[in-house]
Amino acid sequence: MADSFPLPVLGGDAPLYDQLYRHIAGAIRSGALSPGARLPSKRRMCALAGVSMSTVETAYSLLAAEGYVLSRPRSGYVCADLLPPAPAVPAHPPETAPAPAPKWAYDCSTSAVDVSVFPFSSWARITKEAVYENPGLLQRGHPQGDGPLRAALAQLLSQYRGVRCSPDQVVVGAGADHLLSLLLQLLPEQRAVALEDPGYPAAYAAAALHGREALPIPVDGEGMVPEALDASGAGLAYVTPSHQFPLGVSMPAGRRSRLLHWAASAQNRWLIEDDYDSEFRWSSRPIPALQGMDRAGRVVYLGTFSRSIAPAIRAAYLILPPGLLERYRHTFSHGACAVSRFEQESLRRFLVQGLYGRHLRRTGNLYRKKCALFAGALADIPGAEISGAEAGLHFLLTLPRYTEEELVERAAARSVRVHPLSRYCHAAPPRPSTVVLGFAGLTMEELAQAAALLRKAWE
Amino acid sequence: MADSFPLPVLGGDAPLYDQLYRHIAGAIRSGALSPGARLPSKRRMCALAGVSMSTVETAYSLLAAEGYVLSRPRSGYVCADLLPPAPAVPAHPPETAPAPAPKWAYDCSTSAVDVSVFPFSSWARITKEAVYENPGLLQRGHPQGDGPLRAALAQLLSQYRGVRCSPDQVVVGAGADHLLSLLLQLLPEQRAVALEDPGYPAAYAAAALHGREALPIPVDGEGMVPEALDASGAGLAYVTPSHQFPLGVSMPAGRRSRLLHWAASAQNRWLIEDDYDSEFRWSSRPIPALQGMDRAGRVVYLGTFSRSIAPAIRAAYLILPPGLLERYRHTFSHGACAVSRFEQESLRRFLVQGLYGRHLRRTGNLYRKKCALFAGALADIPGAEISGAEAGLHFLLTLPRYTEEELVERAAARSVRVHPLSRYCHAAPPRPSTVVLGFAGLTMEELAQAAALLRKAWE
Numbered sequence: 067m068a069d070s071f072p073l074p075v076l077g078g079d080a081p082l083y084d085q086l087y088r089h090i091a092g093a094i095r096s097g098a099l100s101p102g103a104r105l106p107s108k109r110r111m112c113a114l115a116g117v118s119m120s121t122v123e124t125a126y127s128l129l130a131a132e133g134y135v136l137s138r139p140r141s142g143y144v145c146a147d148l149l150p151p152a153p154a155v156p157a158h159p160p161e162t163a164p165a166p167a168p169k170w171a172y173d174c175s176t177s178a179v180d181v182s183v184f185p186f187s188s189w190a191r192i193t194k195e196a197v198y199e200n201p202g203l204l205q206r207g208h209p210q211g212d213g214p215l216r217a218a219l220a221q222l223l224s225q226y227r228g229v230r231c232s233p234d235q236v237v238v239g240a241g242a243d244h245l246l247s248l249l250l251q252l253l254p255e256q257r258a259v260a261l262e263d264p265g266y267p268a269a270y271a272a273a274a275l276h277g278r279e280a281l282p283i284p285v286d287g288e289g290m291v292p293e294a295l296d297a298s299g300a301g302l303a304y305v306t307p308s309h310q311f312p313l314g315v316s317m318p319a320g321r322r323s324r325l326l327h328w329a330a331s332a333q334n335r336w337l338i339e340d341d342y343d344s345e346f347r348w349s350s351r352p353i354p355a356l357q358g359m360d361r362a363g364r365v366v367y368l369g370t371f372s373r374s375i376a377p378a379i380r381a382a383y384l385i386l387p388p389g390l391l392e393r394y395r396h397t398f399s400h401g402a403c404a405v406s407r408f409e410q411e412s413l414r415r416f417l418v419q420g421l422y423g424r425h426l427r428r429t430g431n432l433y434r435k436k437c438a439l440f441a442g443a444l445a446d447i448p449g450a451e452i453s454g455a456e457a458g459l460h461f462l463l464t465l466p467r468y469t470e471e472e473l474v475e476r477a478a479a480r481s482v483r484v485h486p487l488s489r490y491c492h493a494a495p496p497r498p499s500t501v502v503l504g505f506a507g508l509t510m511e512e513l514a515q516a517a518a519l520l521r522k523a524w525e
Numbered sequence: 526m527a528d529s530f531p532l533p534v535l536g537g538d539a540p541l542y543d544q545l546y547r548h549i550a551g552a553i554r555s556g557a558l559s560p561g562a563r564l565p566s567k568r569r570m571c572a573l574a575g576v577s578m579s580t581v582e583t584a585y586s587l588l589a590a591e592g593y594v595l596s597r598p599r600s601g602y603v604c605a606d607l608l609p610p611a612p613a614v615p616a617h618p619p620e621t622a623p624a625p626a627p628k629w630a631y632d633c634s635t636s637a638v639d640v641s642v643f644p645f646s647s648w649a650r651i652t653k654e655a656v657y658e659n660p661g662l663l664q665r666g667h668p669q670g671d672g673p674l675r676a677a678l679a680q681l682l683s684q685y686r687g688v689r690c691s692p693d694q695v696v697v698g699a700g701a702d703h704l705l706s707l708l709l710q711l712l713p714e715q716r717a718v719a720l721e722d723p724g725y726p727a728a729y730a731a732a733a734l735h736g737r738e739a740l741p742i743p744v745d746g747e748g749m750v751p752e753a754l755d756a757s758g759a760g761l762a763y764v765t766p767s768h769q770f771p772l773g774v775s776m777p778a779g780r781r782s783r784l785l786h787w788a789a790s791a792q793n794r795w796l797i798e799d800d801y802d803s804e805f806r807w808s809s810r811p812i813p814a815l816q817g818m819d820r821a822g823r824v825v826y827l828g829t830f831s832r833s834i835a836p837a838i839r840a841a842y843l844i845l846p847p848g849l850l851e852r853y854r855h856t857f858s859h860g861a862c863a864v865s866r867f868e869q870e871s872l873r874r875f876l877v878q879g880l881y882g883r884h885l886r887r888t889g890n891l892y893r894k895k896c897a898l899f900a901g902a903l904a905d906i907p908g909a910e911i912s913g914a915e916a917g918l919h920f921l922l923t924l925p926r927y928t929e930e931e932l933v934e935r936a937a938a939r940s941v942r943v944h945p946l947s948r949y950c951h952a953a954p955p956r957p958s959t960v961v962l963g964f965a966g967l968t969m970e971e972l973a974q975a976a977a978l979l980r981k982a983w984e
Contacts, residue, residue, distance in 0.1 A: 084810055091778070095818055128809055133747075133779025148782035148818065181663040190656040193867070197649040204640040204835035205966075240699040240839075240863035247706060251734040271859040275710040277736065288592075319550070320592025323607035350587055351543050359554055359607065376663035378866045380699075400730040404699035407837045408652070409865050507664075 071106050072098055074115050082117050083124035090125065091134050094145050101147035105135060108142075171481035172516035176312070176460045178507025179373055180436075183428045188421050189412070196411040203407040210394075211238025211383070211403045215414040219383050222417055227344060228354025229367055229385060237384040237394065240404040242340065242370050243268055245384050246304075249338065249366060250276040252390065252397055253302060256336070260300035262290050264490035266311045266340070269304050282492035285310055289317035292324045301335045303328075307356050308344035312490045312502050314454015314461055316347075322356050330362035336390075337365045343458035345374045345426055348434050350456070363387040371413070373459060373506075374426060381405045381413050433459060433506060436513055440505045443517035447524050460504040462487065465524055470499040476523040477501070482516050530565050531557055533574050541576050542583035549584065553593050553604050560606035564594060567601075630940035631975035635771070635919045637966025639895075640835055642887045647880050648871070655870040662866040669853075670697025670842070670862045674873040678842050681876055686803060687813025688826055688844060696843040696853065699863040701799065701829050702727055704843050705763075708797065708825060709735040711849065711856055712761060715795070719759035721749050723949035725770045725799070728763050741951035744769055748776035751783045760794045762787075766815050767803035771949045771961050773913015773920055775806075781815050789821035795849075796824045802917035804833045804885055807893050809915070822846035830872070832918060832965075833885060840864045840872050892918060892965060895972055899964045902976035906983055918965040921946065924983055929958040935982040936960070941975050 074089040076082055093099040106114055111122045126143060129135045135143040196203070203212075210216065216236035223229035239245040250256075250272060259273045263282030273280040281298045284291045290305050305325065307317035317325075329335045339356045357367040370382035386394055403410075416422050441455045444463055455461035465473060470486045477484045487500040505513055533548040535541055552558040565573055570581045585602060588594045594602040655662070662671075669675065675695035682688035698704040709715075709731060718732045722741030732739040740757045743750045749764050764784065766776035776784075788794045798815045816826040829841035845853055862869075875881050900914045903922055914920035924932060929945045936943045946959035964972055 087810060091813075094778075095813070131777065131809070132775075132812055133777030133782070146779050146782065148778060148785075177665060179664075181660060184660070184663055186656060186660065190653045193656060194649045194653045197645060197652060201640060201643070201645065204643055204837045205638070206636055206836040240703070241861055243860050244699070244703065244863050247710075251706075254736060268859040271857075275856065277713060316591075318590065318592035319553075319607060320605050323592070323605065350590070351546060353591055354550075354554075377665040377861065378663045380861075380863060380865045397734065398730075400727040401702050402700055402836065402839075404703050404839060404863060406839045406865065406868050409868060 071114065076115060076117065083121045083128070086111075086115060086117065086121060086125040087128045090129055091132070094134050094148060099145045101145055103145045104141060105129075105143040105145070169481070170483040172508060172512055172519070173483045174460075174485075174503045174505065174516065175483065175507060176485070176502060176504035177372075177377065178504060179376055179459070180429060180432055180506050180509075181376055182509075183425070183432060184376060185421060185425060189416065192415045192419075192421075193408065193412045196408050196415060200408075200411055203411060207403055207407045207410070209398060209401050209403055211236065211405065212407060212410050212414075215381075215410045216383075218414045218417045220385075222422070223355070223367070223369070223385065227341065227352070228358035230358050231367075231385045235386050235388065235391060237386060238403055238405050238410060239382055239384065240380045241372070241382050242342075242368060243272065244404055245368055245382055246272040246338075247276065248398070249384065250278060252394055253336065255334070256300075256302040258298070258300045258302070260290070260295055260298050260303035261492075262305060262310060263492045263494045264312055264487060265492070266304075266306065267490065269340075270492070280492075282494065284494055285313055285315065287315060288321040289315055290321075290325065292321070292328055295325070295328055301332075302338070303336075304338040304340065305356075306340045306342060308341050308347075308352070309454070309458035311342065312454075312460065312462070312487065314456070314458060316353065316457055317356075319353060319359075322353070322359055326356065326360055326362065326364070329360075329364035335364060336387075338368060339365050340368045342370065343373060344369075346430060346433055346459060347457040348437055348455070357385060360387070363389050366390070374429070375416075375422070379409075379413065381409055436505045436508070436510060437461070439510060440503065440513045440517055443514065444503075444520060447521055450524070459506040460502055462500050463503055464498050464500040466498045468499055468524065470501065473499055473501050473524065477520055480519040480523045482519050482523070484520075530573065535574060535576065542580045542587070545570075545574060545576065545580060545584040546587045549588055550591070550593050553607060558604045560604055562604045563600060564588075564602040564604070628940070629942040631967060631971055631978070632942045633919075633944075633962045633964065633975065634942065634966060635944070635961060635963035636836065637963060638832055638835055638918070639888060639891055639965050639968075641968075642884070642891065643835060644880060644884060648875070651874045651878075651880075652867065652871045655867050655874060659867075659870055662870060666862055666866045666869070668857060668860050668862055670695065670864065671866060671869050671873075674840075674869045675842075677873045677876045679844075681881075682814075682826070682828070682844065686800065686811070687817035689817050690826075690844045694845050694847065694850060696845060697862055697864050697869060698841055698843065699839045700831070700841050701801075701827060702731065703863055704827055704841055705731040705797075706735065707857070708843065709737060711853055712795065714793070715759075715761040717757070717759045717761070719749075719754055719757050719762035720951075721764060721769060722951045722953045723771055723946060724763075724951070725765065726949065728799075729951070739951075741953065743953055744772055744774065746774060747780040748774055749780075749784065751780070751787055754784070754787055760791075761797070762795075763797040763799065764815075765799045765801060767800050767806075767811070768913070768917035770801065771913075771919070771921070771946065773915070773917060775812065775916055776815075778812060778818075781812070781818055785815065785819055785821070785823070788819075788823035794823060795846075797827060798824050799827045801829065802832060803828075805889060805892055805918060806916040807896055807914070816844060819846070822848050825849070833888075834875075834881070838868075838872065840868055895964045895967070895969060896920070898969060899962065899972045899976055902973065903962075903979060906980055909983070919961055919963040921959050922962055923957050923959040925957045927958055927983065929960065932958055932960050932983065936979055939978040939982050941978050941982070943979075 076085045108122045216233035220233045258279040260281045260283045262285050270280050283294045329337045357365045367385035371379040451464045453462045484501040535544045567581045675692040679692045717738040719740045719742045721744050729739050742753045788796045816824045826844035830838040910923045912921045943960040
């Protein structure tokens, strides 16, 4: 048996005992040496491998210490039974070539942003300074996010959004998905979540991932319908008041007040205010956040920089009401903040050095022009109605002459990708044929060209 | 009523209609204007505020559009009932001064690392280049993490840890906590999780946060005890084979094989291999990862850079077995990768430019010396026994002369912080008085001084 031993070829920089050890361990793991097979005697191995006795002894000791071989009286070393009896599966999944992505000439997706005005050189300078000037940031930071960033966020939200909070209430996380996940972990007694219908798919996905029932609540021209929320029995509701996704409705103050009433009128009711797109409002002043109107401490405010800076900036934040703070700290006492401290510090500098405000003004002007151009070019398609274009980075177009499917397919035939509204609908009654049109990721020229194609497709 | 109207003071850069609108909206939100109160007539408001009729009309229209006021025939505009009746709570939580952190002269925590040799200038250069050279990174990336980073990780793990995987199997996430959370979301049918006892507190916390039962499985001198795992009925087990936390045991190949047998011998059984501290091994060669021995595709490999680079680097990764890939993609089809693409690209450069390997060699040499110094200085305390010092950044010291509590308190009396082993124990039978000693965060001088103090405390 010992003579069938696969001969080691030793060489290279590593110590010889280590090479010998690796060679034999590899043969046992791969099955080249079967369970129960005897290793050559130490003396024979010296001859086989052309190494000294101490080299062989060290290698064999390591193999025995780690359980690759067993030392048996009078038999020397025999290989252990390491391999599970289960059938082997390929370590690599079958190489399924990904389906070739359809080539769209123009993609009116709602998640793209315009990065042409992103201040690369400022961001590069800031990230470099954040590393150089803060060696302490390499160590573990505050689990809610670093204090200076939380202070800057509290200040920013107070100034821009009328949010009332102290830095203590801020929790920094890695994107809206991650923060929604934390919130659902924080509120395990909330077995059902009221969600806007039509609504944000990732909120539905988060509820499902955490084993909660998603309760679709209809949306009217002012946002989530309070009577339906009342009737749902939910204790937790997720809303997008600044620019309802996907309808584009801005929730007026009266409806906001009505939702706050709902939250305040029973124990353990919470509103999640996802303030996405609040930075971009074209036709009137922004309405301050629901959070700032909340006297009962029932609003959890959620914000990101995915659209106001770029999807690449993952740092996002919650503002917890005071009544959830203790619970948060207790629940996540083992956790670390999910955002790199260098990225936190870079973002803080971007905010407090005024670069964020400047970037918002530049992108706001750009998006305002894009929205006007694209909506204007589509508005005079006979029978077309545009809605939700007062704010945010997408709007809706309704054109009952075609079915929704026809609208999408006729656009696709001209290589323009648009999404059907029904994609975001759950229990809501059918609406007239409507598509969702994002414009932020296309240039002004591209928008003009896409609009010309869509007019041909839909006229 | 109109005469009790709080007089607006207008000035500043914003348009006058906007200032007037904000003033009135603020008064309604704050309660200074009660529900039902009449606004001054438009004409009277012109006089009160000293502005034109068109300014007042614009402001009143905005207020009406947003639901702050209602237009009543013959009464003009009256304030809406916005405020929930619930008692107001302070917007800021009571300013509880945080309890002053105890001042330890020496903190033997297990989570600190030595950042004195961190290559700041290389990292700063890399992060700057990552921003400058990759404007495309601002857009949304692959939900599992960017392809080039996943390829670099697969290559690294194959080379250093014997992991067998394709880049397709890699999932990049924001730290071990985040990835454990994703895994539990991925495996909702696993209602119980087998965990090492004593074991890693964050794994117990993750199970609780996702509503799973934590099943403590005893650990012996080779790691998790397979018979107890068999008997537990769990289908999911979390293990730390390279350096069991906190006992410091390295799992020999025989035990690894036994756990792989367990996983392969029934449908839907999975092993999570948390390969923490695998980079640091002092007395023999690293044993390749469990994942590389797994023929049945039942191991999920988990790795981070928290200790091998620094806690600040949040990017961490899972290697999913092929059998979970489709399910992962389906389950998280709405998600975005939680790690900034700039950080992903910086890390990739750190890996492929050889900086990571160099950093590991430098820190490895440093930690090896620290371990030898600290363990050596404590080993000759009469009756003391040191274990788990063959690998990793902490070891255990057992000294039955004192109770565990006395060991901790006598150290604290000399301003040295050590943790009791029982802190990490659940159902495990009591062990002799043992403390956990981390050494990575202290300098060589500090370790010598801390050891001298501990000798006095415990002799």
